[in-house]
Amino acid sequence: MxxxxxxxxxxxxxxxxxxxxxxxxxxxxxxxxxxxxxxxxxxxxxNPGASIKCRSALHMIQKAKESGELKEGAPVLEVTSGNQGVGLAIVCAIEGHPLTLTMSKGNSLQRALHMEALGAKCVRVPQVEGTYGNVTLADVKAAEAVGMKIIDETGAYYVNQFNNQENANAHYVxxxxxxxxxxxxxxxxxxxxxxxxxxxxxxxxxxxxxxxxxxxxxxxxxxxxxxxxxxxxxxxxxxxxxxxxxxxxxxxxxxxxxxxxxxxxxxxxxxxxxxxxxxxxxxxxxxxxxxxxxxxxxxxxxxxxxxxxxxxxxxxxxxxxxxxxxx
Ligand SMILES: Cc1ncc(COP(=O)(O)O)c(C=O)c1O
Missing domain, CATH: 3.40.50.1100 (Rossmann fold)
Incomplete structure (x- = not known):
């Protein structure tokens, strides 16, 4: 507005x-x-996070708040290759949600610095298969496993971009x-x-x-x-x-x-x-x-x-x- x-x-x-x-x-x-x-x-x-993933970040958080799944001020967690994390860091900074991201160390360091500059915490997870700049599914799964542990410990809301229909709906709307x-x-x-x-x-x-x-x-x-x-x-x-x-x-x-x-x-x-x-x-x-x-x-x-x-x-x-x- x-x-x-x-x-x-x-x-x-x-x-x-x-x-x-x-x-x-x-x-x-x-x-x-x-x-x-x-x-x-x-x-x-x-976009303000310099990628397309700002769109899905905004839409997924808005829908989670509307449905009541994400409560005011509650912590949020996501597994990211960096861009989704940056988008979420913008939305969570404005909306007042503490945000933790897990990301493979194969994704560029610039992304982690960007997320942390926006107040999020980025946990960089060692690669199990790929090399720096080349990230495989096994590397993403390793970052996901660390993320799931953090959810168990903190009860954070899991955005889950890989399975969240609102991610695709962001681009439909x-x-x-x-x-x-x-x-x-x-x-x-x-x-x-x-x-x-x-x-x-x-x-x-x-x-x-x-x-x-x-x-x-x-x-x-x-x-x-x-x-x-x-x-x-x-x-x-x-x-x-x-x-x-x-x-x-x-x-x-x-x-x-x-x-x-x-x-x-x-x-x-x-x-x-x-x-x-x-x-x-x-x-x-x-x-x-x-x-x-x-x-x-x-x-x-x-x-x-x-x-x-x-x-x-x-x-x-x-x-x-x-x-x-x-x-
Ligand atoms: C640089 C870059 N290109 C393309 C994509 C793919 O977008 P989508 O997840 O909507 O398929 C991503 C997703 O994170 C990305 O970071």
Missing amino acids: ALTNGAGVATDIKASALELIGNTPLVALDRLHPGPGRILAKCEFM TTGPEIWKQTGHRVDAFVATVGTAGTFTGASRYLKEKNPNIKCFVVEPEGSQPIAGCKISKPLHLLQGSGYGCVPNLFNFDTLDEPLSVTDEETLHYKKLVGEKEGLYVGYTSAANVAAAVKLLNSGKIPEDSWVVTILNDTGLKYTPVAGESN
């Missing part, structure tokens, strides 16, 4: 950081892909409708990486309801493509926050047209191109989305003049650059 100026006149002042979440711009990547067709990218790095409106109802294809699947499931459901002819694609790291039905041959990849090597519980095959894949090399190449051609410094899953969108437009799978909407999930500032990355 925007504030008034004290004399009843509406201002353009946001009442809190919660009102900075969502309503992100959609930008045409016309320099990177001059056509035919067009790649339209949703600038989720412009915000991301999907924003894309539909911003494109003037012209969306031919939607492309998204999958972590919990909240983004893909919620946004694709809304877009397909509006226009059943929209084609929806997921992006998986090559060698870790369970949605495509492939055996996992390469569990380590650059796409922190996605590609955990299992089909997430929130994933809905009904709105999937086809899975796509990208290699780490393609991700690094497009991360550099998005920076140098479009002036946007984004993270690895954002680059993977753009790489997949370009490949899709060049594949003949959709008409060549299609408008492809995809997501710039977070900022490149959240990461320690990896070997082979030149910028």
Whole structure:
């Protein structure tokens, strides 16, 4: 609710950081892909936590409070790859909930620093399988086990993004409708990486309801493509926050047209191109989305003049650059 100026006149002042979440711009990547067709990218790095996960944080906490599951001032716990934790740290700071996050040590240190700067406690859990910058399902499970112990000890409310339908609903009520409106109802294809699947499931459901002819694609790291039905041959990849090597519980095959894949090399190449051609410094899953969108437009799978909407999930500032990355 925007504030008034004290004399009843509406201002353009946001009442809190919660009102900075969502309503992100959609930008045409016309320099990177001059056509035919067009790649339209949703600038989720412009959320106050610099990622798309602010949306699910706000929606899941609001719904838990509405249902009475989360009481005023009660402690909250979540298992995170970092972005969900940062989103929750913003919401919990404003709403007055002590927050503890458990996160694999394979996720970047920047994320833990960010969460702690917002007043949350971040427990970094040693990896059991992956390496720094490459987080596997076993690493996430290790962070989850530590989180469950903390819940036993403290009785904290468990947000549970991997199994919480309100995670997907956040994108059904915000991301999907924003894309539909911003494109003037012209969306031919939607492309998204999958972590919990909240983004893909919620946004694709809304877009397909509006226009059943929209084609929806997921992006998986090559060698870790369970949605495509492939055996996992390469569990380590650059796409922190996605590609955990299992089909997430929130994933809905009904709105999937086809899975796509990208290699780490393609991700690094497009991360550099998005920076140098479009002036946007984004993270690895954002680059993977753009790489997949370009490949899709060049594949003949959709008409060549299609408008492809995809997501710039977070900022490149959240990461320690990896070997082979030149910028
Ligand atoms: C950087 C990044 N990209 C993509 C995703 C995937 O989003 P979702 O969990 O909605 O599938 C996440 C999730 O944490 C993320 O952190």
